Amino acid sequence: MLQRTCAYLSVVVLLSSIACDSTSGHAATADASDATCPAGGNFSAPGSNVVAADGVCQRTAELQCAGERCCCTDNARAFASREDCITAMHDGCVQAQNGQMATVDPRAGYDTAAATSAFDGLGHYVSTCDVGVVAWGVTTAGLAGMMKGTVEAGGNCWNPITDGVDLPAFVSCKDGNACLPDPGKVYSTWTCKPRGQSGEICLGDFSCVDGLRCDPNLSTNPAQLGHCTDRLPLGESCDRGLACQSLFCEGGTCVEPSVNRAYCLAPTK
Secondary structure: OOHHHHHHHOOHHHOOOOOOOOOOOOOOOOOHHHOOOOOOOOOOOOOOOOOOHHHHHHHHHHHHHHHHHHHOOOHHHOOOOHHHHHHHHHHHHHHHOOOOOHHHOHHHOEOHHHHHHHHHHHHHHHHOOOOOHHHHHOOOOOHHHHEOOOEOOOOEEEOHHHHOOOHHHHHOEOOOOEEEOEOOEOOOOEEEEOOEOOOOEEOOHHHEOOOEEEEOOOOOOOOOOEEEEEOEOOOOEOOOHHHEOOOOEEOOEEOOOOHHHHHOOOOOO
Protein backbone atom coordinates (compact mmCIF):
# COMPACT_ATOMS: atom_id res chain seq x y z
CA MET A 1 0.00 0.00 0.00
CA LEU A 2 2.91 2.38 0.58
CA GLN A 3 3.42 2.35 -3.18
CA ARG A 4 0.24 4.41 -3.38
CA THR A 5 2.12 7.39 -1.99
CA CYS A 6 4.52 7.08 -4.90
CA ALA A 7 1.53 7.20 -7.16
CA TYR A 8 0.94 10.82 -6.29
CA LEU A 9 4.29 11.64 -7.79
CA SER A 10 3.23 10.04 -11.04
CA VAL A 11 0.61 12.80 -11.42
CA VAL A 12 -2.10 10.26 -11.91
CA VAL A 13 -1.98 9.84 -8.15
CA LEU A 14 -3.58 13.21 -7.98
CA LEU A 15 -6.45 11.50 -9.67
CA SER A 16 -6.32 7.97 -8.34
CA SER A 17 -4.42 5.43 -6.29
CA ILE A 18 -2.09 3.52 -8.60
CA ALA A 19 0.54 1.08 -7.44
CA CYS A 20 4.09 1.73 -8.65
CA ASP A 21 4.84 -1.95 -9.20
CA SER A 22 6.23 -2.25 -12.72
CA THR A 23 9.88 -3.07 -13.34
CA SER A 24 12.62 -2.39 -15.87
CA GLY A 25 16.38 -2.15 -16.02
CA HIS A 26 17.09 0.96 -13.95
CA ALA A 27 20.27 0.60 -11.93
CA ALA A 28 19.21 1.53 -8.40
CA THR A 29 21.49 3.14 -5.87
CA ALA A 30 20.45 3.87 -2.31
CA ASP A 31 21.47 6.36 0.32
CA ALA A 32 23.65 4.69 2.92
CA SER A 33 21.59 6.33 5.66
CA ASP A 34 18.73 3.97 4.75
CA ALA A 35 20.85 0.84 5.28
CA THR A 36 19.82 0.12 8.87
CA CYS A 37 16.49 0.01 10.67
CA PRO A 38 16.39 2.60 13.45
CA ALA A 39 14.34 2.07 16.57
CA GLY A 40 12.17 5.08 15.82
CA GLY A 41 13.39 8.47 14.67
CA ASN A 42 14.28 9.00 11.03
CA PHE A 43 16.09 7.06 8.31
CA SER A 44 17.51 10.11 6.62
CA ALA A 45 20.99 11.53 7.12
CA PRO A 46 21.29 15.33 6.98
CA GLY A 47 20.95 16.53 3.41
CA SER A 48 19.77 13.21 1.94
CA ASN A 49 16.23 14.52 1.53
CA VAL A 50 17.22 17.67 -0.37
CA VAL A 51 16.18 16.40 -3.79
CA ALA A 52 16.01 18.03 -7.20
CA ALA A 53 12.80 17.72 -9.19
CA ASP A 54 14.16 14.92 -11.36
CA GLY A 55 15.19 12.86 -8.32
CA VAL A 56 11.81 12.57 -6.63
CA CYS A 57 10.96 9.07 -7.85
CA GLN A 58 14.38 7.78 -6.80
CA ARG A 59 14.28 9.20 -3.27
CA THR A 60 10.69 8.08 -2.77
CA ALA A 61 11.64 4.57 -3.86
CA GLU A 62 14.60 4.49 -1.46
CA LEU A 63 12.44 5.42 1.50
CA GLN A 64 9.59 3.12 0.46
CA CYS A 65 11.97 0.18 0.25
CA ALA A 66 13.62 1.03 3.56
CA GLY A 67 10.12 0.79 4.99
CA GLU A 68 9.47 -2.57 3.36
CA ARG A 69 12.74 -4.02 4.63
CA CYS A 70 12.16 -2.86 8.20
CA CYS A 71 8.38 -3.21 8.52
CA CYS A 72 7.09 -5.97 6.22
CA THR A 73 7.00 -9.37 7.93
CA ASP A 74 5.40 -11.31 5.05
CA ASN A 75 8.22 -12.54 2.82
CA ALA A 76 5.76 -13.61 0.14
CA ARG A 77 4.73 -9.97 -0.26
CA ALA A 78 8.23 -8.47 -0.16
CA PHE A 79 10.87 -8.05 -2.87
CA ALA A 80 13.83 -10.43 -2.78
CA SER A 81 16.30 -7.59 -2.23
CA ARG A 82 16.36 -3.90 -1.45
CA GLU A 83 17.86 -3.24 -4.87
CA ASP A 84 15.01 -5.10 -6.62
CA CYS A 85 12.52 -3.10 -4.59
CA ILE A 86 14.09 0.26 -5.43
CA THR A 87 14.25 -0.63 -9.12
CA ALA A 88 10.58 -1.60 -9.20
CA MET A 89 9.34 1.38 -7.21
CA HIS A 90 11.46 3.90 -9.15
CA ASP A 91 10.58 2.56 -12.57
CA GLY A 92 6.90 2.18 -11.76
CA CYS A 93 6.81 5.82 -10.65
CA VAL A 94 8.49 6.95 -13.89
CA GLN A 95 6.50 4.71 -16.21
CA ALA A 96 3.17 5.71 -14.69
CA GLN A 97 3.86 9.26 -15.85
CA ASN A 98 4.03 8.12 -19.47
CA GLY A 99 7.06 10.29 -20.19
CA GLN A 100 5.49 13.42 -18.72
CA MET A 101 7.47 13.99 -15.52
CA ALA A 102 5.23 16.19 -13.40
CA THR A 103 7.83 17.37 -10.95
CA VAL A 104 10.14 18.75 -13.66
CA ASP A 105 7.37 20.55 -15.56
CA PRO A 106 7.57 24.26 -14.63
CA ARG A 107 3.78 24.50 -14.31
CA ALA A 108 3.85 22.14 -11.34
CA GLY A 109 5.79 24.58 -9.18
CA TYR A 110 8.00 21.94 -7.56
CA ASP A 111 9.14 23.27 -4.18
CA THR A 112 12.46 21.86 -2.96
CA ALA A 113 11.91 22.94 0.64
CA ALA A 114 8.44 21.40 0.72
CA ALA A 115 9.81 18.22 -0.84
CA THR A 116 12.54 18.03 1.80
CA SER A 117 9.93 18.38 4.53
CA ALA A 118 7.81 15.69 2.87
CA PHE A 119 10.70 13.26 2.61
CA ASP A 120 11.65 13.95 6.24
CA GLY A 121 8.06 13.08 7.14
CA LEU A 122 8.06 9.95 5.00
CA GLY A 123 11.31 8.84 6.63
CA HIS A 124 9.76 9.25 10.06
CA TYR A 125 6.65 7.27 9.15
CA VAL A 126 8.56 4.35 7.66
CA SER A 127 11.12 4.31 10.48
CA THR A 128 8.29 3.73 12.96
CA CYS A 129 6.22 1.43 10.69
CA ASP A 130 3.26 3.76 11.13
CA VAL A 131 0.24 2.75 9.00
CA GLY A 132 -0.81 6.40 9.00
CA VAL A 133 1.71 6.94 6.20
CA VAL A 134 -0.98 6.30 3.59
CA ALA A 135 -3.43 8.89 4.94
CA TRP A 136 -0.58 11.37 5.41
CA GLY A 137 0.94 10.78 1.99
CA VAL A 138 -2.09 11.90 0.00
CA THR A 139 -2.50 15.23 1.81
CA THR A 140 -0.77 18.55 1.21
CA ALA A 141 1.07 17.97 4.48
CA GLY A 142 2.60 14.86 2.92
CA LEU A 143 3.99 14.03 -0.49
CA ALA A 144 1.15 15.89 -2.16
CA GLY A 145 2.54 19.17 -0.87
CA MET A 146 5.77 19.24 -2.88
CA MET A 147 4.09 20.57 -6.03
CA LYS A 148 2.60 23.99 -5.36
CA GLY A 149 1.22 24.74 -8.84
CA THR A 150 1.60 27.97 -10.77
CA VAL A 151 -1.83 28.64 -12.29
CA GLU A 152 -4.12 30.95 -10.35
CA ALA A 153 -7.79 30.18 -9.66
CA GLY A 154 -9.77 30.64 -12.86
CA GLY A 155 -6.65 30.34 -15.01
CA ASN A 156 -6.44 28.08 -18.05
CA CYS A 157 -4.85 24.78 -17.02
CA TRP A 158 -5.54 22.53 -20.02
CA ASN A 159 -7.19 22.68 -23.42
CA PRO A 160 -7.98 19.04 -24.29
CA ILE A 161 -8.61 19.82 -27.95
CA THR A 162 -5.15 21.24 -28.64
CA ASP A 163 -2.99 19.71 -25.91
CA GLY A 164 -4.08 16.08 -25.88
CA VAL A 165 -3.53 14.21 -22.62
CA ASP A 166 -1.52 16.76 -20.65
CA LEU A 167 -0.82 14.99 -17.35
CA PRO A 168 1.24 17.77 -15.69
CA ALA A 169 -1.76 20.07 -16.13
CA PHE A 170 -3.42 18.29 -13.25
CA VAL A 171 -0.80 19.51 -10.78
CA SER A 172 -0.57 23.00 -12.26
CA CYS A 173 -3.19 24.72 -10.09
CA LYS A 174 -2.19 26.80 -7.07
CA ASP A 175 -3.78 26.83 -3.62
CA GLY A 176 -5.02 23.24 -3.74
CA ASN A 177 -7.38 23.83 -6.66
CA ALA A 178 -8.12 21.23 -9.34
CA CYS A 179 -7.99 21.44 -13.14
CA LEU A 180 -11.60 20.91 -14.23
CA PRO A 181 -13.99 21.85 -17.05
CA ASP A 182 -17.18 23.81 -16.62
CA PRO A 183 -20.19 21.50 -16.19
CA GLY A 184 -21.36 20.34 -19.60
CA LYS A 185 -18.37 21.90 -21.36
CA VAL A 186 -15.73 19.18 -21.19
CA TYR A 187 -14.43 19.97 -24.68
CA SER A 188 -13.78 23.61 -23.85
CA THR A 189 -10.83 25.04 -21.92
CA TRP A 190 -10.38 23.66 -18.42
CA THR A 191 -9.60 26.04 -15.57
CA CYS A 192 -8.38 25.88 -11.98
CA LYS A 193 -11.37 25.51 -9.66
CA PRO A 194 -11.94 24.55 -6.03
CA ARG A 195 -11.91 20.79 -5.52
CA GLY A 196 -15.34 19.23 -5.72
CA GLN A 197 -17.80 18.84 -2.88
CA SER A 198 -20.18 15.87 -2.77
CA GLY A 199 -22.14 15.61 -6.01
CA GLU A 200 -19.84 17.88 -8.02
CA ILE A 201 -17.94 16.75 -11.11
CA CYS A 202 -14.45 15.25 -10.95
CA LEU A 203 -11.93 13.48 -13.12
CA GLY A 204 -10.23 11.58 -10.31
CA ASP A 205 -10.14 11.32 -6.54
CA PHE A 206 -7.88 14.34 -6.14
CA SER A 207 -10.41 16.49 -7.96
CA CYS A 208 -12.54 16.12 -4.82
CA VAL A 209 -12.07 17.57 -1.34
CA ASP A 210 -10.27 15.36 1.17
CA GLY A 211 -12.40 12.46 2.34
CA LEU A 212 -14.37 12.01 -0.89
CA ARG A 213 -13.75 9.78 -3.91
CA CYS A 214 -14.52 10.25 -7.59
CA ASP A 215 -17.03 7.82 -9.09
CA PRO A 216 -16.30 6.72 -11.73
CA ASN A 217 -12.61 7.40 -11.27
CA LEU A 218 -10.51 8.43 -14.28
CA SER A 219 -13.35 8.06 -16.76
CA THR A 220 -12.00 7.32 -20.23
CA ASN A 221 -14.93 9.21 -21.73
CA PRO A 222 -14.46 12.97 -21.16
CA ALA A 223 -18.17 13.48 -21.74
CA GLN A 224 -18.93 11.25 -18.74
CA LEU A 225 -16.86 12.61 -15.89
CA GLY A 226 -17.36 11.30 -12.39
CA HIS A 227 -18.96 12.91 -9.37
CA CYS A 228 -17.53 13.31 -5.89
CA THR A 229 -19.09 10.97 -3.36
CA ASP A 230 -18.41 9.34 0.02
CA ARG A 231 -15.65 6.78 0.38
CA LEU A 232 -16.66 3.17 0.88
CA PRO A 233 -16.86 1.41 4.27
CA LEU A 234 -15.06 -1.81 5.18
CA GLY A 235 -16.24 -4.84 3.22
CA GLU A 236 -17.38 -2.94 0.14
CA SER A 237 -15.98 -3.69 -3.31
CA CYS A 238 -13.14 -1.40 -4.41
CA ASP A 239 -10.53 -0.95 -7.13
CA ARG A 240 -8.11 1.34 -5.26
CA GLY A 241 -7.25 2.46 -1.75
CA LEU A 242 -8.59 5.99 -2.17
CA ALA A 243 -12.06 4.56 -2.78
CA CYS A 244 -12.13 3.29 0.82
CA GLN A 245 -12.63 5.08 4.11
CA SER A 246 -9.70 3.03 5.44
CA LEU A 247 -7.60 3.91 2.33
CA PHE A 248 -6.77 0.20 2.01
CA CYS A 249 -8.18 -1.95 -0.79
CA GLU A 250 -7.03 -5.57 -0.97
CA GLY A 251 -8.41 -8.31 -3.18
CA GLY A 252 -11.10 -5.96 -4.43
CA THR A 253 -12.44 -5.27 -0.92
CA CYS A 254 -12.02 -2.34 1.50
CA VAL A 255 -10.02 -3.69 4.45
CA GLU A 256 -8.58 -2.55 7.76
CA PRO A 257 -5.14 -0.93 7.76
CA SER A 258 -2.23 -3.10 8.86
CA VAL A 259 1.54 -2.79 8.86
CA ASN A 260 2.00 -5.47 6.19
CA ARG A 261 -0.70 -3.94 4.01
CA ALA A 262 1.03 -0.60 4.29
CA TYR A 263 4.66 -1.65 3.85
CA CYS A 264 4.84 -4.89 1.84
CA LEU A 265 5.40 -3.63 -1.69
CA ALA A 266 5.88 -6.62 -4.00
CA PRO A 267 2.95 -7.54 -6.27
CA THR A 268 0.97 -10.38 -4.71
CA LYS A 269 1.45 -13.70 -6.50
